[in-house]
Amino acid sequence: MNGTDRVSIDTADVWPEDAEDDERLVVNWFVSKGSQVEAGNSICEFQVERVDVDVPSPVAGTIDPIVLEENAAFERGDTLAYISHE
Amino acid sequence: MAVPADLDRTMTMSGAMVEVIATEMRADEEMFYMGEDVADCDGIFDSTEGLREEFGRDRIMDVPISETAYIGAAVSAAQEGMRPIAELMFVDFFGVSMDQIYNQMAKNTYMSGASVSVPMVLTAAVGGTYNDAAQHSQALYGTFAHLPGMKVVVPSTAYDAKGLMHNAIRDDDPVVYLFHKRLMGIGWLPAPDGPKTGVPEESYTIPFGSADVKREGADVTVVTLGLHVHRALEAAEDGVDVEVIDLRSLVPFDEETVLESVRKTGKLVVVDEDYRSFGVTGEVISRIVENGLGDLDSVERVAVPDVPIPYSRPMENEIVPDSDDIIDSIHNTNS
Amino acid sequence: MEGKTPGFDIGAGQIPGELHLAAGQEAAAVGVCHHLRDYDTVTAPHRLHHIAIAKGVDLNRMTAEIFGRETGLCSGKGGHMHIFDMDVGFAASEIMTEGCPPAVGAALTAKKRNEDNVAVAYIGEGALDQGAFLESLNFASVHDLPVVFVVEDNDWAISMPKDRITAPRDGSKRADGFDMTGDRVDHDDVVAVYEAAGEAVGRARDGNGPTLLEVQVHRRMCHFMGDPQTYRSKGDQTAHRKRDSIERLAEDLRAFDIGDEELEALRDRGPRSCQGGDRVGPKNNRSPSRRLLTRTCSPTHPRE
8 A cells, every 4th residue: 555544434433323214325525536634524424314414534634435426325334435544 | 526636625505604604703703693593403404504513502593583673683783883694594584574674784874874884694595496385485586686785695606605605794784695405515405516616725705796607608698696507507518508607696796797798699598596577587688788789689588487486396397497498598599 | 206315305205395294283273173163264384284184174185285286275386384275264374473464354354244253373382473473463452353373382493492582481471461361271182272262262253352372282293304303302302202182182081981992983084084096196296287377366357
């Protein structure tokens, strides 16, 4: 990996504790492939039980790639995207 | 759509609006926001998302369902020198409080011989396309633009929403800031592609009265605003070389940008989500006729026929202009 | 479902738009409307279907309207928030307290014609602070009109709890300022509402003036279908769901030796009175009505 690490953005890390619903959907990406982000930046949001859940970036780095595009349905624990960082 | 190198960050329209309000509120302790369900609920259309958390209920104020009282109170607070934003949850509710809006907010500066000013923003959600029927789906752009004394702003993208909101808050006169529900980027009201754009972190203003050419073209000029900017851009993919102009503000109105485009194309299509008669389409056309008649070969207008917005989906789809209606009108200018 | 699935899209599905369901508010509808006749007028706000049912609105045609069918009460133009059934004197309108002045007008008509019609205006407690309501109270009182204002207090104006936006806590106190009778039923019980409403409707019908009646009800569901209620504690949601006036009534009836079989038969009667079927349901709702652009004016002609 040429001295960089890759971190997955895991939907389980931001899952609302009280959600019971199986339906979930990526609503908005605020960054695109190749974007530089800081730790804590809001990078996307998804919908669970009609609530939009904001996903902060766990680390600083470069988004590459986005795995789940807008409108994609997914399950808890699926990876939204990867971030490469030094 | 590739994000430019300096715009790694994209935002929804609501996100951009909220960011500006937060920035301005941090800078000015005398700013506050009043509306129904704007505190604990973050605004029904995400117009205040997260603000109560930072500023508390004293500055992000839930108010009684008394539009006359809180909009009138905002007018007076503004005259006292504070910088309030009052939110009318749906623009359709304007009837309840119109006296305070058009007889106080809009007229006090003029009536007082400019001895008072009213530096406030009135925000309101507008627009249909989700079957919310006659009392929750109107645009009413023309109604506010018709009555003198208010600046009227309608953003169509996150980038524009940010610059226009900074300008609205800093303006010393009342600004009516109408945001289209379908453009906000709400999970349960999916937006078309387009309103979500790159947004710089730093503050910037977009002056009112500066229309934006959202697409350059040589054959036909399409003038529109709000949601219909995106429908016009979709229609522009149909083969004719269309120039799409986003007015961004109705008051003041950027006549020059439209005239310049019509000088080039000779053909004008005006598209509006408001009612057809005595409204935006008629006004835009008459401005161009008054000052550019010689350049004009053909004119079309696309708007809601003069009926209230019906509930049922096929009925609403029929009367709210879509990209096919715009394409038809573009073709009509050539026939 | 259209649009994004499996996410929730308010403009998709067979019943789009902001659908406000009224589970938990049945007692206020039945307890009052049971005293009314077809020719009495009822105006209702956005959360209206329980009141429509209690007033005797045509259920098949209301259902068709909810699905946006041309066979609906309003030809699909009004939708689930704007139900009109003039055969039973019912009209609904979704902006706060819009129905109060019209109810006063119906009462004024009855008084001028010396008829014994009564008008009832329903509002929610969130609307207690709205001008049209307060102006209507005064007009009704000063003209001694046969109108009853019913405030359904479900504690919540969307996300705003009553005690944070309205003073005083007891909405029926508004009546004091207008020199009219005010009453509050503070438990969600159809029999208690029936008794209080009997007084109020009787007062109006006898020509003894208006009443403001507030009734405690419960919002067992979200504000509109799709509202995630992030502003409302789970405890409050559970408490409201537990207080079901229909179950309370069933308990009362059991105390009078009415058995489960009979109760089930009563419960079944409601759904069966709506036939469903092709003229009512969502099918064939594909093309705009022929009447889409007509009937913005009434079909009658000016008087000669």
